[in-house]
Amino acid sequence: MKLNFKKLGTGKPFVILHGLFGSADNWLSIAKGLENHFTLYLVDQRNHGDSPHADEWNYKVMVEDLKELLDDQKLDMVYLMGHSMGGKTAMKFACTYPEKVEKLIVADISPRYYSVHHQKILEGLNAIDLSSIKSRKEADDILAGYIPELGIRQFLLKSLGRDSNGFVWRINLPVITKNIEEVGKALEEGELYDGRTLFLAGENSNYIQQSDLSDIEQHFPKYEVEFISNAGHWLHAEQPESVIAEVLNFMN
Known part of the structure; x- marks a missing residue:
C-alpha cells in the first residue's frame, strides 16, 4: 500500500x-x-x-x-x-x-x-450520522454524550473531513470498529x-x-x-x- x-x-x-x-x-x-x-x-x-x-x-x-x-x-x-x-x-x-x-x-x-478500551470512543463516533449532520458542532454535541473530555473530542474530530457530498471520516471507522482487538x-x-x-x-x-x-x-x-x-x-x-x-x- x-x-x-x-x-x-x-x-x-x-x-x-x-x-x-x-x-x-x-x-x-x-x-x-x-x-x-x-x-x-x-x-x-x-x-x-x-x-x-x-x-x-x-x-x-x-x-x-x-x-x-x-x-x-x-x-x-x-x-x-x-x-x-x-x-x-x-x-x-x-x-x-x-x-x-x-x-x-x-x-x-x-x-x-492491551485489552480493548476504546468502546465509548467507537460508540460515539459511530453515533454520528454523517448524512444528516450540518456542522462540526453537531458532531461534537453527539460525541459529548459519550466522551465528556473536550480535548479528546477535538482530537477525534480532526479525522472528520468534508468532500463535495458533505462530511466524511478520514479514518476507516467500520474496519477499525470491527477489528479493534488488533490494536492491543x-x-x-x-x-x-x-x-x-x-x-x-x-x-x-x-x-x-x-x-x-x-x-x-x-x-x-x-x-x-x-x-x-x-x-x-x-x-x-x-x-x-x-x-x-x-x-x-x-x-x-
Whole structure:
C-alpha cells in the first residue's frame, strides 16, 4: 500500500508514526522542533489520515506498508518513532527489519497485550450520522454524550473531513470498529530488536508500568525509559518541548 506522508527538514531520515484515530498532522509540532536536525517523514498509517482504506488491518500489514514506503523512498536505514498504535507498528517493524532501524523510539506503549478500551470512543463516533449532520458542532454535541473530555473530542474530530457530498471520516471507522482487538496485540515471543531503544512514558499514563520493564527487556535488550512529567498518554501534545528534548538527547 502506498501510504500518504509529509516530508520536511534536513538531515538523516527520521520516520514518525501516529497512534489510533490519529494522523501525521498530530506530530507536526514535534517535527518543527526536529526539522533542523533530521529529514522527517510523518506517515499516515493505513485506514487513517489521507492514506488508503483497506479491509485488512493488523500490525503485520502495517509493517509491510512501512517497508514499502522506505523502499520507495530509497531509505536504507532510518530513525523510527511511533506513538501508541504507531509504537506497536514501530516495535514490530524493528524486530522484523532490524537492519533498517538505526535507533528506535516508542512513545507510551509497551510490547505487551492491551485489552480493548476504546468502546465509548467507537460508540460515539459511530453515533454520528454523517448524512444528516450540518456542522462540526453537531458532531461534537453527539460525541459529548459519550466522551465528556473536550480535548479528546477535538482530537477525534480532526479525522472528520468534508468532500463535495458533505462530511466524511478520514479514518476507516467500520474496519477499525470491527477489528479493534488488533490494536492491543502483543509482540510475539522471540521477536527481538538489538539496537538502542528509548521508551518515552507519560508520568500520568498507565500504558507503561514498572511491571512492563521485564517484557520490554526481552524484546529490546538495549532499552532505556524516560518519563515525561505532567503528561498522560498524549505526551507529544501535552509536553511537546520535553518530548523534543528527550528525542534530541537520545539521538545525540
